[in-house]
Amino acid sequence: MADIWILTLEKRGCAAMLKSGATGLAQAFTLSLSGASYHDSHLEVSLSVSDLHREIAFGGLPIGVGVGDASARVRIDDENTPYFEVSATGTLYACGGGCLAEPITLGRTPTKLDIKITNPETAILYIATSRKHLEQLRSTIHVSEVMSAPAHESQLLALHRHGSAMGGLPMWFWFFL
Structure with a gap:
């Protein structure tokens, strides 16, 4: 399940954020919840x-x-x-x-x-x-x-x-x- 979320976030333009650790993951999650990309x-x-x-x-x-x-x-x-x-x-x-x-x-x-x-x-x-x-x-x-x-x-x-x-x-x- 986590792999699907990570892939979804990467495809919505958050790949660089995810590489920056926990802060980047939190920002990417916020983007996802707000329908932003x-x-x-x-x-x-x-x-x-x-x-x-x-x-x-x-x-x-x-x-x-x-x-x-x-x-x-x-x-x-x-x-x-x-x-x-x-x-x-x-x-x-x-x-x-x-x-x-x-x-x-x-x-x-x-x-x-x-x-x-x-x-x-x-x-x-x-x-x-x-x-x-x-x-x-x-x-x-x-x-x-x-x-x-x-x-x-x-x-x-x-x-x-x-x-x-x-x-x-x-x-x-x-x-x-």
Whole structure:
């Protein structure tokens, strides 16, 4: 089983990380859980929007050699729509689904980035060391439709936050207490 995980991580662009020991293995595992993979000089996060019904965070993802680490957090706004808060330890650049908007500069302060869905499907977040690289990438991604991520149903969010679609703790918890 471990061999399959190692092979999977190697094929998703993490071969160099795995050679660096336990820290590299932890970073590669984080990449796997976040649906991220390295491609020609950038990182792509390809989580399915339907999986973004809870807030999650992943960080410490190295971008470039000695340039900086990226951190991303999926948040849910007041209208139940998911969005990213992205930050970096060095100067990095990011753009959303399809990379159609101008790349934004990342720093230590988290920056809000709306999640976009494209047709055909593309990654929902791109992070690179070069603004020019993301601008060039934009011209190679061909999409016919771009839309904002849909809002999730309140009942689904309540179920994941509280264990019950009605909110609060489930009845069996209070019964056993």
